[in-house]
Amino acid sequence: MEQKKTFTSLKDEVWDEGTCSGCGACVAVCPADSLYFSDEPGISHPDTAGYCKQENDKVPCGACYEVCPRTRPSQKELLGTYLSISGARATTEIAHRQSGGAVTAILADAFALGMIDGVITVSEDRWTHRPFSLLITSAGEMLEHAGSRYNWSVPVLKSLKTAVIDKKLSRLAIIGTPCVVQAAHLMKESSHDLVKPFGKAIRLVVGLFCTESFNYYPLMDEILRQQKKIASYEIVKMDVKGKLELTLGDGTMTSLPLKEIEPAIRTGCHTCTDFSALQSDLSAGSVGTPDGWTTLIIRTREGSRFVQNAVQSEKIELTDEINTDAITRLAQKKLSR
Numbered sequence: 001m002e003q004k005k006t007f008t009s010l011k012d013e014v015w016d017e018g019t020c021s022g023c024g025a026c027v028a029v030c031p032a033d034s035l036y037f038s039d040e041p042g043i044s045h046p047d048t049a050g051y052c053k054q055e056n057d058k059v060p061c062g063a064c065y066e067v068c069p070r071t072r073p074s075q076k077e078l079l080g081t082y083l084s085i086s087g088a089r090a091t092t093e094i095a096h097r098q099s100g101g102a103v104t105a106i107l108a109d110a111f112a113l114g115m116i117d118g119v120i121t122v123s124e125d126r127w128t129h130r131p132f133s134l135l136i137t138s139a140g141e142m143l144e145h146a147g148s149r150y151n152w153s154v155p156v157l158k159s160l161k162t163a164v165i166d167k168k169l170s171r172l173a174i175i176g177t178p179c180v181v182q183a184a185h186l187m188k189e190s191s192h193d194l195v196k197p198f199g200k201a202i203r204l205v206v207g208l209f210c211t212e213s214f215n216y217y218p219l220m221d222e223i224l225r226q227q228k229k230i231a232s233y234e235i236v237k238m239d240v241k242g243k244l245e246l247t248l249g250d251g252t253m254t255s256l257p258l259k260e261i262e263p264a265i266r267t268g269c270h271t272c273t274d275f276s277a278l279q280s281d282l283s284a285g286s287v288g289t290p291d292g293w294t295t296l297i298i299r300t301r302e303g304s305r306f307v308q309n310a311v312q313s314e315k316i317e318l319t320d321e322i323n324t325d326a327i328t329r330l331a332q333k334k335l336s337r
Helices: 007-015 025-029 053-057 102-112 139-144 156-166 178-189 196-201 216-227 258-264 267-271 301-312 324-335
Strands: 084-090 118-124 131-136 172-176 202-208 235-240 243-248 253-257 282-285 294-298 316-319
Touching (some): 025 156, 102 139, 118 156, 156 178, 156 196, 172 178, 178 196, 196 202, 202 301, 216 258, 243 258, 253 258, 301 316
Parallel strands (some): 118 172, 172 202, 202 282
Antiparallel strands (some): 084 294, 235 243, 243 253
């Protein structure tokens, strides 16, 4: 195996430059389990235990650098290539669903049909809204964690190591923001011997519309609790549609312009220009469809198959009522920053 760039190059080129996306891909593929994320407030990139197979033992590696999305050029398209754009919603009520519940319904159906054996995603404590990376292995778990939000900065892909190495799962779906999608795409395309097992295990990549993600502590504690006097347990739902929208337990709604919550935006987000997860099989979001519906951008034949199966199983219904201009406007705003 040829010599590759290692975590020292990753540190110099990405971590120290403040462009780390926090996707967790490097943590997942490190064969020495040397990379990890600290939960301390203000941490913007992984840390290392100090051991590297290549640096210390001269054993070729470089897996971490291979899968980092910030070592590649930024995406420069608005909506990218796709087969179709539809609105979708679950045909049955799904508790805590974020918009139309379509992604949850599609993946629950995929579990039932044996198309997937695991989902890598983000969930959260519904009292504190503190997020965490999660491996789901059943349709029931999928429904239980429905509605979890994806605007948090979470190392989503770190759970991939548990799924592939520990549990030997081989039919995985990944749900994540564009940086997570980019990392998953690099894994699937890689010829690196240490990365290929992860890429081969990924069957479906669902990307989520994303303007930016937020660090938990400054948003929930400093901005919402201290400045706005809103406690985490009062918040039922949060969404970002050009502003932060909060639905509270008493049924009232409030919103904050992004300018007010800029201090909570992850530093690495400022270099990202991909709004609609261009390299996913399916892109999903709440922009461009009426309330109660999910916008689905179907990009690949694999993505289309999952959607059509869910339609045939009567788990979701589709609509052509789409406002692509609304999606394009946000995509253009992110691309031009």
